[in-house]
């Protein structure tokens with residue numbers, strides 16, 4: 001007889017307290033932060049940690065320049081500013097991402113233009129980009145979503161043909177590779193988040209900006225510190241106090257930078273474990289009818305910032321929507337102790353800010369640039385379908401390993417083997 005479902009009062013599959021949180025903090029991480037606070041001249045640590053992180057991340061990425069900043073959104077904004085986007089310019093981005101990708105464009109009074117996603121990678125669909133290019137388009141901003149590389153070759157080709165800049169959003173994909181090369185090393189500039197949940201984590205907020213272009217770096221370096229020229233470590237003696245352009249205060253903080261530097265030493269090993277965990281899930285969950293597991297296109301090496309599964313009731317001959325199946329199965333999985341949830345609830349262009357074109361003051365950047373850009377949910381069917389039919393399985397991070405993953409698989413089997421009963425559980429259970 002099948003084991004009683006936890007949602008119906010049975011024993012849960014994943015034991016309480018079994019899941020380990022992310023990020024893992026080791027003694028060497030603690031020592032790295034302790035060294036900052038123990039420093040005799042703590043104000044010097046701002047330069048020491050920032051320069052150290054800039055050099056180490058540029059080295060890791062194999063790029064010329066890196067600027068550590070206080071968020072991924074700030075890093076992306078520096079990319080937008082750095083490549084020379086002007087007010088009213090259009091920047092092409094995927095309809096499915098965290099909205100900060102679009103916010104970085106709006107912060108510069110430029111206009112996000114959304115493109116639907118590829119149904120396999122969930123990244124921007126390169127074949128849908130050309131139709132969105134107008135005489136105002138200046139850049140394409142692909143996002144390596146869930147740690148899966150966007151299909152960079154056709155994106156770079158379209159950009160070259162139309163003389164567009166390419167900015168990469170690598171907030172979720174530190175260490176992911178496309179055709180052997182690290183994500184973030186393809187475009188004119190890249191922004192990475194080191195916010196707590198990310199694969200390279202500061203435990204709080206943070207971001208990294210990179211480029212190979214001297215001019216882009218120069219502009220970004222100026223704008224990240226009020227638009228002023230500073231000689232690091234010589235602020236008191238050398239600072240001109242003369243703003244060369246509208247800048248912001250985007251500097252990162254030394255404690256989180258010390259932690260990131262320490263975590264960076266384990267990035268590849270940690271990514272390796274994430275990949276193992278997720279490949280284990282795919283191997284086992286792909287055998288379940290009605291469950292869709294991630295597909296990795298040839299040449300892509302994802303790092304699985306998130307693990308997603310899809311629901312296909314039609315494959316089981318069920319006359320219910322994928323969303324209904326997802327919600328019912330998720331409720332049962334949660335009761336079994338599997339941490340599952342949703343991330344984005346709407347395509348970005350369907351969010352209020354775009355529906356109402358709020359922006360700055362009286363509706364800039366749209367109204368002050370006579371923009372005719374429209375945001376209609378029906379233009380992004382793949383993004384809508386992805387959101388309806390997929391959920392996230394959390395805590396695939398190290399130090400969790402195949403032992404936890406095997407509990408997840410066991411819970412999936414238990415729930416899917418009793419799907420009839422699961423679908424009958426009322427909403428409130």
Ligand SMILES: Cc1ncc(COP(=O)(O)O)c(C=O)c1O
Pocket residue numbers: 071072073074097098100101143169171172192193194195205206207
């Ligand atoms: C795809 C994507 N872009 C941008 C960001 C913004 O990064 P941050 O939260 O560090 O500003 C995030 C972070 O959550 C993200 O997931």
